[in-house]
Amino acid sequence: MNSKETRSKFLEFFKSKQHLIVPSAPMVVKNDPTLMFTNSGMAPFKEYFLGNGKPKSNRIADTQKCLRVSGKHNDLEEVGMDTYHHTMFEMLGNWSFGDYFKKEAIEWAWELLTEVLKIDKDILYVTIFEGDESEGLERDTEAYNLWKQFVPEDRILNGNKKDNFWEMGDQGPCGPCSEIHVDIRSAEEKAKIPGKDLVNNDHPQVVEIWNLVFMQFNRKANGSLEKLPAQHVDTGMGFERLCMVLQNKQSNYDTDVFTPLIREIGAITNTTYGKDEKKDIAIRVIADHVRAVAFSIADGQLPSNTGAGYVIRRILRRAIRYGFTFLDKKEPFIYKLIETLSAQMGDAFPELITEKNLITNVIREEENSFLRTLDQGLVLLENVIETADSKEISGKKAFELYDTFGFPIDLTALILRERGYSLNEKEFDAELQQQKDRSRAATKVETGDWVVLEKDDVEEFVGYDTLETQVKITRYRKV
Ligand code: ATP
Ligand code: MG
Ligand code: MG
Ligand code: MG
Known part of the structure; x- marks a missing residue:
């Protein structure tokens, strides 16, 4: 069935x-x-x-x-x-x-x-x-x-x-x-x-x-x-x-809820699911996370640097990095899965069809933005690991990755875990708090990341990326 x-x-x-x-x-x-x-x-x-x-x-x-x-x-x-x-x-x-x-x-x-x-x-x-x-x-x-x-x-x-x-x-x-x-x-x-x-x-x-x-x-x-x-x-x-x-399967990912997405990920990244456990995990993570992100955007929650929006951004960045490291995808590709997802689930959840262009554009832009700093951030992290004199990595380094390279803290922790290292999260929290205090002192205004402007039947949105290394404004027109 x-x-x-x-x-x-x-x-x-x-x-x-x-x-x-x-x-x-x-x-x-x-x-x-x-x-x-x-x-x-x-x-x-x-x-x-x-x-x-x-x-x-x-x-x-x-x-x-x-x-x-x-x-x-x-x-x-x-x-x-x-x-x-x-x-x-x-x-x-x-x-x-x-x-x-x-x-x-x-x-x-x-x-x-x-x-x-x-x-x-x-x-x-x-x-x-x-x-x-x-x-x-x-x-x-x-x-x-x-x-x-x-x-x-x-x-x-x-x-x-x-x-x-x-x-x-x-x-x-x-x-x-x-x-x-x-x-x-x-x-x-x-x-x-x-x-x-x-x-x-x-x-x-x-x-x-x-x-x-x-x-x-x-x-x-x-x-x-x-x-x-x-x-x-x-x-x-x-x-x-x-x-x-x-469906007599041994894994949720072998059911028709996921197989179309997994097939598409395989086709785009030139990998076959079921051959290599590391790649399989990456494929499962991406197939899973794209759904979370797509449904969230369809519901009006766009990725951002605070609150629920940051939860969504973290999930997407996690997926991007799994693709980058394990499937060798250095270009945006997750946005391409929206076509498959909306075709498959749009009957039950029509918002995936009505918001398809918005979801696709937002994901592509988020991928572009994170891919700009991901490579450098990974190099930095590699250096940190190679020069570490203990199995616990300093929260200060994790903060630099967060602040300059857009690495969510759980992503840094995950990568470190994969390599057998842990992270001093208390130090990270202290750094974050200090930054908050500084910006409060400077009465810095927090900007939302995605602003959706609706004009008649044409929808545009403007994406701000507030990473300190770059400020970027992009406009899209929905057809
Ligand atoms: P589990 O013990 O497997 O983590 P749970 O006891 O936390 O599940 P409930 O809160 O009882 O889950 O939720 C009801 C049902 O939702 C569960 O019986 C399970 O079939 C399903 N479910 C719970 N968490 C997940 C999840 N993360 N992904 C998919 N299905 C889930
Ligand atoms: Mg349970
Ligand atoms: Mg239960
Ligand atoms: Mg549970």
Whole structure:
């Protein structure tokens, strides 16, 4: 089953269970000081769970664009290294706002996976909350008994508070959750170690696909728990992981969500995926990061030197450097992938088509700009490594790379890690603080990096690059 069908099957199924199907909320969050990017399907509905306002329906389902690169959920370091964590991914979800609870949530999840999507029952494991005495929380026997109808008891595993008790924050709605995991290893591998020993153990073929959260408590300001007057369900299923299972693949990157991008990267860089692990990581990182950047720009968040914009710039620079170092791409090329991405995902996310030119132009310009200093910066870093008298590199050098060559700190740290070195981040932070103090003293005005000017049907944008080595203004005309 291809990814388009998979997405529609999920939505159709919940529509048949009287859910209202809504479009994805933007991935870029405005007006929420606690969150820069939507990091789960629940985030856009947060206010309803807090009791502020009412949803259009008390049953909703959707696929939500998520980004996990900062804050509570930061998967950036895993991306490309493993085959199932992405920066940007789709989270399929169904919600009950004070309507159905555990029974329906569990029965429907099972029906969808095993009857509609026809996943072999024998590859599934489920987890339930084991309880926590210190909080007076009981084991979730209700969920256990519901699962028992379908799943042999040795495949229902107890989970601890970290994995199986969900909390929105220090205060607010919370409750036990039940996760569904798949074991897609070969029979031979399965004979060696039982799947239940690998659940929640970072095994690339024993992965969590769906999390069902049962909100039944409210955490009060004093830390105590009280029962919620109405109970809610919040579920999140990793779309790319589901596609991996349904397409009988061992990696998300081998599904049709990623293969068109990977093929295109291969064609542009003259490399074949699957031949050399270092290059494969680079290809996976680029295929992943281009999605994060494209979706973000489509949502109106352009790369910049501050806040959410800097998160996006960092992700893009990370991808550029992977291409430069491991795929020998010294020219801009990531922008070329937008054609493939929008052709493939534009049906589900039309903003990729309407904003295609903007996304392409912004990425190309960002690539041009960083490629101007990347080479020199890498030479400098190489010198630093060669002359280092310890395995920890000074934060002052990292600051110079940041300030003069536009190297985000995590990029410098990543390159150093690859070479077996670490970075003194405290020193870097101190340098950064000093610079901030200096510029505050000089009342320097921070300029946004990309200014989009709209004139009738013609859109122009002006790109400023505020790296100290250069100031550049470029105009583009959208046709
Ligand atoms: P994991 O333990 O694999 O990191 P999680 O427990 O952090 O996942 P949840 O917060 O429960 O994930 O999110 C619900 C679902 O979203 C997960 O079951 C998984 O299928 C999917 N998911 C989570 N993080 C990612 C990611 N970085 N990339 C792709 N899918 C993800
Ligand atoms: Mg996680
Ligand atoms: Mg997990
Ligand atoms: Mg989870």
